[in-house]
Amino acid sequence: MRTQALLDAATVESLLAAAVAAPSIHNTQPWRFRPDFANQVLEVRSAPERTLPLTDPMHRAQYLSVGAAVFNLRLAALHLGRRPEVRLLPDPDEPGLLAAVRLTGPHGADDRPSDPGLHQAIAQRHTSRTPFTGRPVPEPIVAEMTAAAHAAGARLHVPDIAGTRRLLRLTATAEARNRAHPARIAETRTWITVPGSDVPYGIPLTALGPQDAGRRIPMRDFTGALPAFRRPAVWFERHVQLGLLWTPHDRRVDWLRAGEALQYVLLTATARGLRTSFLNQAMEWPDLRAATALAGHKRCHPHVLIRFGYGRDGARTPRGLG
Known part of the structure; x- marks a missing residue:
């Protein structure tokens, strides 16, 4: 049979x-x-x-x-x-x-x-490009996120205040480089879609967050210096909560595993009522990516910075079925 x-x-x-x-x-x-x-x-x-x-x-x-x-x-x-x-x-x-x-x-x-x-x-999970509240995430939830990354074959490091400031400085340096690189700006803009577009991919203009006037959190270039699409400037949260996702190796299979771990962490955070977004600018420059690695860890290969906290839900972006 x-x-x-x-x-x-x-x-x-x-x-x-x-x-x-x-x-x-x-x-x-x-x-x-x-x-x-x-x-x-x-x-x-x-x-x-x-x-x-x-x-x-x-x-x-x-x-x-x-x-x-x-x-x-x-x-x-x-x-x-x-x-x-x-x-x-x-x-x-x-x-x-x-x-x-x-x-x-x-x-x-x-x-x-x-x-x-x-x-x-x-x-329920959506990238949030809006400010989070100042409410700290309880340690048990952070521990769950860390355990999720480990279960998927990666590691999640949650830095202290000094470590967070260091990672934000590297992110700001990367943003400055991006803003000074016309070709990169043009490449990013090609993935911004205008209102009313039925394209099932890219970033809708309406999903972009407001500008970061105080530069306390450097956000992606497409949320900042776009003169053609001016938006009101607001402050982001004063105390940023970040997680650095990394793997002990840097092969193609490790990149896939890091992606699985990333989603495991994001969904764990979402299930516990958190909002998340990414600060990946430093990862796009080899020297800055290397600089985000943990001190004393010779086999730390960083992949993504996850910003997490409590706040409003992120706007939905379109999806196709591949």
């Missing part, structure tokens, strides 16, 4: 709806999904046309984005009662094939992550 297929059209639709909700640099959504029904595998491929040659020449940020989408696929499969078997970079002869997800059967009690709130958080 033929076994019923675990991967069918309805299942693929549910999986993709979760996958494309993952964050991606400039909302480029640099992934492609291809179901292989014969082999019961959902392939996750890169989208070469959605790269950022200046901002992300090594495609590391693209891999982080795809890794986040893969983590959502894991959660969606578990939510459907299926056990996902995920292989990262499964075929060395196909560098564009970044992951293969096979549903192998009903999931068991030991499958992780098991928190049902994480799947619900997929739809």
Whole structure:
């Protein structure tokens, strides 16, 4: 008797709806999904046309984005009662094939992550480009976020006040470089969409946060110096809470794992009522990225700065189905 297929059209639709909700640099959504029904595998491929040659020449940020989408696929499969078997970079002869997800059967009690709130958080999570309140995040929640990163094969370091100021200074230096680099500014602006546009990717103008008049938190260039799109200036929070996500190695597979860890951390934060955003400017310059590494850790390879706290929900950005 033929076994019923675990991967069918309805299942693929549910999986993709979760996958494309993952964050991606400039909302480029640099992934492609291809179901292989014969082999019961959902392939996750890169989208070469959605790269950022200046901002992300090594495609590391693209891999982080795809890794986040893969983590959502894991959660969606578990939510459907299926056990996902995920292989990262499964075929060395196909560098564009970044992951293969096979549903192998009903999931068991030991499958992780098991928190049902994480799947619900997929739809709730949005990048917030607005100020957070000054309310400190309780240590148990920070510990949960740290544990989530570790469970996915990465590390999350939450710096003290001096460490936070150091990371913000590096971020400000990176922003200054970006503002002095016309080609990078032009590349960023190509991913800003105007109101009324039905393009399912990019950053809608309406989703951009207000300018940071006091420069207390350097935000992305597209939230600052855009003379054609002037916005009211407001202060961001005085006490910034940051997490530095890093891995002990810096290979392509580590970038994918870091992306999975990133999404695990973001969803854990969202499920606990936090808002999040990114300060990635320093990661876009090799020397500044190296400078964000933890002192005394020779194998610390930073990937992303996560800003977290309490505040308003972020605006939704459009999504396609890859």
